[in-house]
Amino acid sequence: MSDDPHSIVILTGAGISAESGIDTFRDAGGLWERHRVEDVATPEGFARDPDLVLGFYDMRRAALANVEPNAAHHALGRLEREFPGELLLVTQNVDNLHERGGASNVVHMHGELGTALCASCGKRSTIEAPLSDRPPCPACEARSLRPDVVWFGEMPYQMERIYEALGRADLFVSIGTSGAVYPAAGFVQEAKAAGARTLELNLEPSEGSHWFDESRNGPAGTLVPGWVEEVLAR
Secondary structure, eight states: OOSOOSEEEEEEOHHHHHTTTOOOSSSTTSHHHHSOHHHHSSHHHHHHOHHHHHHHHHHHHHHGGGOOOOHHHHHHHHHHHHOSSEEEEEESOOSSHHHHTTOOSEEETTEEEEEEEETTTOOEEEOOSOGGGOOOOTTTOOSOEEEEEOOTTSOOTTHHHHHHHHHHOSEEEEESOOSOSTTGGGHHHHHHHTTOEEEEEESSOOTTGGGSSEEEESOHHHHHHHHHHHHHTO
């Protein structure tokens, strides 16, 4: 990666938060082994058993209080502060560890555990009470809040902004992703088509590793700080 980048798009997935103690979904022992996708991550599952779904996301949100951002999150926060060019951090994660690690320009393409979406008025609000308690929407007072999380079958957030950034980027970096979930799994191809160099930092080769110009394997807490040092030393 010898050329100095001027515009970087970074995509992060569950692997970057796993070292903080947050369960991944697809690995052995991950969340999908204990809960069926259809039950807790689809609109149909929510319609069928809202108590199960609201309790599942209340549990995940409460668990965030017991974890801390790791060295990879802090390194990306540092990169945002010190990189002189354009940088967009896109995450598939619904936790707040990037922000707690010092990043502020973060696109949560799959939503956030810390906010709720009102099914009645469409407004988003910060969650204080458990959603399973059916708190009223701060905007319209309807008791129809749902997790502000993109479920299977729903459109990820801010896709136009992401694709615009991919079209301008001269470096695309994927960190801790499975390469199995679209549209995020296709970002590397979008970036390459626009002329960007591509780098994967992952614990092991992902399903899309063959698309990348370079792939480095190991823990995010080691790989990401090392790569950030490389970029900032140029």
